[in-house]
Amino acid sequence: MSQLVISRRLRAIDLAKCKAEGRKIIALTAYHAHTAGILDAHCDFILVGDSLGMVMHGMETTLPVTLEMMIVQAQAVMRGTTRALVVVDMPFGSYEASREQAFMNAARVLKETGAGAIKMEGGARFADTVAFLVERGVPVMGHIGLTPQSVNTMGGFRVQGRGEEGERRLMEDARAINDAGAFAIVLEGIVEPVARAIATNAAITTPTIGIGASVECDGQILVLEDMLGLSDRAPKFVKRFGSLRDQIEEAVRGYAEEVRSGRFPADEHTY
Ligand code: KIV
Numbered sequence: 001m002s003q004l005v006i007s008r009r010l011r012a013i014d015l016a017k018c019k020a021e022g023r024k025i026i027a028l029t030a031y032h033a034h035t036a037g038i039l040d041a042h043c044d045f046i047l048v049g050d051s052l053g054m055v056m057h058g059m060e061t062t063l064p065v066t067l068e069m070m071i072v073q074a075q076a077v078m079r080g081t082t083r084a085l086v087v088v089d090m091p092f093g094s095y096e097a098s099r100e101q102a103f104m105n106a107a108r109v110l111k112e113t114g115a116g117a118i119k120m121e122g123g124a125r126f127a128d129t130v131a132f133l134v135e136r137g138v139p140v141m142g143h144i145g146l147t148p149q150s151v152n153t154m155g156g157f158r159v160q161g162r163g164e165e166g167e168r169r170l171m172e173d174a175r176a177i178n179d180a181g182a183f184a185i186v187l188e189g190i191v192e193p194v195a196r197a198i199a200t201n202a203a204i205t206t207p208t209i210g211i212g213a214s215v216e217c218d219g220q221i222l223v224l225e226d227m228l229g230l231s232d233r234a235p236k237f238v239k240r241f242g243s244l245r246d247q248i249e250e251a252v253r254g255y256a257e258e259v260r261s262g263r264f265p266a267d268e269h270t271y
Contacts, residue, residue, distance in 0.1 A: 025219025033080030123173025146189025212237030
């Protein structure tokens with residue numbers, strides 16, 4: 001199936017078109033202008049994920065990430081792109097206290113970055129907040145299953161949906177976020193039969209985006225540095241499509257050797 005051809009920047013509602021036409025939705029994370037620029041022609045949406053705390057800053061979890069960090073990186077990604085929809089993660093502590101807090105911070109993200117949508121972690125208990133934002137003009141992407149901001153209450157980064165109760169709860173979360181008007185839902189770290197049941201459920205009309213979920217999802221997303229082979233560790237659901245860590249290592253070793261031996265800079269690099 002070919003890519004969605006559109007001459008303007010994609011909007012949140014365009015993902016529904018992909019689903020309706022049976023085109024898989026392609027997404028990756030990016031935090032920088034230059035990498036986002038490479039992704040732009042290939043991705044329907046680029047997520048400025050709060051995973052930037054762990055990937056860029058070496059944090060143990062995403063919890064310390066601030067709204068200001070998200071805004072600065074989202075501005076960079078917007079500068080580097082012209083085509084893909086840019087979605088910005090709401091970091092921990094920026095939306096949970098009330099619907100009003102969520103709206104004020106989401107509005108700030110959209111105003112200060114020019115991004116087209118925000119993403120919020122959480123299931124049924126946040127459905128009311130999702131509906132409140134959508135009614136006020138904020139396109140919301142949901143995120144259920146393994147929600148990294150809940151690492152302390154989940155007891156670790158654990159795969160979700162095991163057992164009857166786990167399945168029932170996730171289906172309820174998906175239904176609630178769908179019915180609240182989310183334009184898409186990320187399904188992360190969910191056992192395949194449950195992820196498949198959600199993705200193929202006729203009542204879930206909004207596109208599902210899988211990450212460690214099911215091939216049946218309407219689209220897939222990965223963290224860019226993981227799939228490029230830049231991260232030293234990555235979860236089981238990551239396929240490494242590149243080996244950038246090795247390539248960088250080799251390039252840096254070559255540079256160090258040439259500087260040490262006096263072979264760099266050569267005449268062609270000298271004014
Ligand atoms: O922050 C992030 O990168 C994410 C993706 C893993 C979906 O939320």
